[in-house]
Structure formats: structure tokens, C-alpha cells
Amino acid sequence: DQQVKQNSPSLSVQEGRISILNCDYTNSMFDYFLWYKKYPAEGPTFLISISSIKDKNEDGRFTVFLNKSAKHLSLHIVPSQPGDSAVYFCAARGGSGGSYIPTFGRGTSLIVHP
Amino acid sequence: DTAVSQTPKYLVTQMGNDKSIKCEQNLGHDTMYWYKQDSKKFLKIMFSYNNKELIINETVPNRFSPKSPDKAHLNLHINSLELGDSAVYFCASSQDLGWEQFFGPGTRLTVL
Numbered sequence: 001d002q003q004v005k006q007n008s009p010s011l012s013v014q015e016g017r018i019s020i021l022n023c024d025y026t027n028s029m030f031d032y033f034l035w036y037k038k039y040p041a042e043g044p045t046f047l048i049s050i051s052s053i054k055d056k057n058e059d060g061r062f063t064v065f066l067n068k069s070a071k072h073l074s075l076h077i078v079p080s081q082p083g084d085s086a087v088y089f090c091a092a093r094g095g096s097g098g099s100y101i102p103t104f105g106r107g108t109s110l111i112v113h114p
Numbered sequence: 115d116t117a118v119s120q121t122p123k124y125l126v127t128q129m130g131n132d133k134s135i136k137c138e139q140n141l142g143h144d145t146m147y148w149y150k151q152d153s154k155k156f157l158k159i160m161f162s163y164n165n166k167e168l169i170i171n172e173t174v175p176n177r178f179s180p181k182s183p184d185k186a187h188l189n190l191h192i193n194s195l196e197l198g199d200s201a202v203y204f205c206a207s208s209q210d211l212g213w214e215q216f217f218g219p220g221t222r223l224t225v226l
Binding site (some may be wrong): 034 | 118130147154156157161204211212214
């Protein structure tokens with residue numbers, strides 16, 4: 001039972017354009033969401049996070065949007081760069097009453113073409 | 115000055131053997147984790163260890179056991195290895211349970 005779903009296994013965009021990676025979740029106890037980036041043969045690295053009390057968090061070229069009613073979040077990368085080519089994992093964890101251990105999606109492979 | 119390190123990076127072994135993977139973090143974090151990334155690329159939590167409290171994913175076979183000699187180390191012992199144990203295993207740490215995690219580079223385990 002996948003509580004965190006990344007339904008697009010891959011995404012291809014042109015350099016300079018916007019990349020939008022999507023993530024859906026089913027557990028209403030989740031209150032903190034994280035995005036990780038992973039290059040081949042390396043471990044995931046933390047990118048950006050958002051608390052359920054917010055609907056947007058921005059860090060440079062990266063912005064995460066949260067729609068709680070739809071149980072959906074998205075990561076926007078603008079402008080996309082070839083170095084952004086990686087696998088992006090969405091993760092979510094529960095707050096009080098839920099599990100604090102993050103649950104990960106299966107990842108979306110982003111390819112940014114020069 | 116690696117934050118989270120794992121050894122070995124590659125491990126090839128025969129079915130039935132017992133093996134260990136070591137993990138060390140120098141970030142002063144209170145919580146450490148082990149994840150398994152299987153062939154379908156899911157990152158599945160196996161264990162978390164926070165202030166001497168072990169939280170186990172109930173789906174993990176008891177052939178897997180974490181050992182934490184101190185706060186900076188969380189090693190993974192695997193007994194009687196099976197073909198299905200072949201995967202990449204990631205160690206991670208965080209300041210507290212559930213916060214941003216720092217991952218090690220992974221250990222690719224192949225069971226023949």
C-alpha cells in the first residue's frame with residue numbers, strides 16, 4: 001500500500017524551461033513533506049521541505065507547493081539546468097499520532113536536455 | 115570529512131552467508147536509519163534508532179539486525195543471506211526523528 005505516490009517515473013524537459021514533479025499522498029496524518037535528489041551511485045540529498053501549515057516554500061530555483069485538500073504536492077524547478085538531471089524522491093512523515101519516520105515515493109527521473 | 119559513510123560500497127556474497135554493513139555519521143545527529151532500495155527503486159525503511167530506541171519495520175525479516183555501539187554508528191547485520199536480499203542499502207541520519215536526513219552513498223549487496 002503506497003502512501004506516497006510519484007506516478008510519473010520519468011520527465012524530460014529542455015534547459016531553461018520549468019520542471020514540475022508531482023507527488024500524491026493518501027495518509028491524512030502526514031504533516032511534513034520533503035524532496036530529495038539522487039544522482040547515480042550516490043545517496044539521496046535533501047533538497048527542500050514544507051510543513052502542512054504552509055502551501056508554498058521557495059529556495060532559489062526550487063519551489064514546493066502543497067495542496068492539502070487534494071493531498072498533492074509538487075516541486076517546481078525554474079529554470080531547469082542539465083545538472084538538475086537526477087532522480088527526485090518525495091517523502092512524507094506524520095506528526096503527533098502518526099509515524100515520524102518518512103515514507104518515500106518511488107522517485108521520478110528528471111532529464112534536462114541542453 | 116564525509117558526513118555519513120558506509121562500508122563496504124559493494125558486497126558480493128553467497129547465499130547462506132552472514133554479512134555486516136557499517137555506517138558512521140560525524141554530524142552529531144541523534145537518529146540513524148537503514149533503508150533498502152529494491153529493484154523497483156522504492157526506498158523502504160528498515161530500522162530507525164533514536165536515543166537508544168529501536169523502531170523496526172515489521173516487514174523486515176529477523177535475519178536483519180541493527181547494532182549501535184554508540185550514537186555515531188549503526189551497523190546492519192544480515193544472517194543467512196537470501197537471493198531476495200540483493201539490493202542497495204542506504205544508511206541515513208537526522209538531527210531528530212523525521213527531520214531532514216543525510217544519506218550515505220549506499221552499499222550494493224549482491225547475493226549469488
